[in-house]
Amino acid sequence: MIIGLTGSIASGKSTVSGMLAERGYPIVDADLVAREVVEPGRPALEQIRRAFGEQVIMEDGTMDRRFVGELIFNDPAQRKKLNDIIHPAIRTEMLRQRDGHLAAGKKTVVMDIPLLFESRLQHLVDKILVVSVKEETQLHRLMARNSFTEQEARARIASQLPISEKEKGADAVIYNNGTLEETARQLDQILESWHTMA
Numbered sequence: 001m002i003i004g005l006t007g008s009i010a011s012g013k014s015t016v017s018g019m020l021a022e023r024g025y026p027i028v029d030a031d032l033v034a035r036e037v038v039e040p041g042r043p044a045l046e047q048i049r050r051a052f053g054e055q056v057i058m059e060d061g062t063m064d065r066r067f068v069g070e071l072i073f074n075d076p077a078q079r080k081k082l083n084d085i086i087h088p089a090i091r092t093e094m095l096r097q098r099d100g101h102l103a104a105g106k107k108t109v110v111m112d113i114p115l116l117f118e119s120r121l122q123h124l125v126d127k128i129l130v131v132s133v134k135e136e137t138q139l140h141r142l143m144a145r146n147s148f149t150e151q152e153a154r155a156r157i158a159s160q161l162p163i164s165e166k167e168k169g170a171d172a173v174i175y176n177n178g179t180l181e182e183t184a185r186q187l188d189q190i191l192e193s194w195h196t197m198a
């Protein structure tokens with residue numbers, strides 16, 4: 001079984017994927033893959049340099065993530081330009097990792113894909129697990145985790161589909177507004193109802 005784990009920015013996907021990893025599930029993490037495919041020397045970084053200019057590359061040759069974030073979360077056209085370059089590379093590498101886990105005999109693989117709905121990737125997974133959070137809590141957690149201003153955090157939240165829309169497309173929803181124990185309890189109930197094992 002392939003589980004697609006998604007939600008909104010700072011809703012708690014990494015927190016839940018950490019719990020799944022503790023329970024032995026292999027995780028394919030789109031945010032991690034997105035970092036790998038823009039490492040110095042990779043073709044996607046060269047394309048980004050050509051599309052956005054030298055100012056997106058830092059002195060050590062890595063991508064300036066803060067700068068690129070400012071650019072794309074405030075301008076849908078720039079966001080599309082980056083997505084068109086980087087998403088095909090992310091997808092290829094994620095499928096490679098998924099196939100590696102399946103070939104190694106894993107019964108269930110978790111794919112943590114923040115933009116599962118936005119990029120219409122539902123067909124890649126068997127079950128969709130959405131991690132949801134109240135917007136007020138999401139805003140505070142995002143500002144605290146990334147030291148963002150309220151305006152920076154709101155721009156990022158607005159760049160994704162509303163969480164209520166994602167809930168409608170879910171096979172199961174975890175409401176991550178309470179304690180981590182409450183979140184873990186919901187997760188275990190869902191895994192049990194899906195009869196899935198690591």
Ligand SMILES: CC(C)(COP(=O)(O)OP(=O)(O)OC[C@H]1O[C@@H](n2cnc3c(N)ncnc32)[C@H](O)[C@@H]1O)[C@@H](O)C(=O)NCCC(=O)NCCS
Pocket residue numbers: 008009010030031034064065066068069072079082083086090113114115156159160
């Ligand atoms: C813009 C970048 C450089 C900002 O880097 P930064 O280190 O600040 O954030 P990080 O990569 O940890 O992403 C944090 C969250 O932002 C959201 N996010 C990232 N990219 C996008 C996007 N293109 N559209 C909407 N939301 C996005 C996701 O919820 C993600 O979990 C980076 O997010 C990036 O390269 N984005 C493009 C790749 C992508 O779409 N990644 C999302 C997973 S496929």
Ligand SMILES: Nc1ncnc2c1ncn2[C@@H]1O[C@H](COP(=O)(O)OP(=O)(O)OP(=O)(O)O)[C@@H](O)[C@H]1O
Pocket residue numbers: 007008009010011012013014015016031114141142145176177178179180183
């Ligand atoms: N139940 C909880 N109680 C308190 N803090 C939490 C809880 N769940 C998550 N957090 C915190 O909220 C922040 C966002 O959570 P997390 O990083 O798991 O979200 P995410 O959905 O993976 O974010 P992103 O989309 O940016 O990758 C983190 O700092 C995390 O430690």
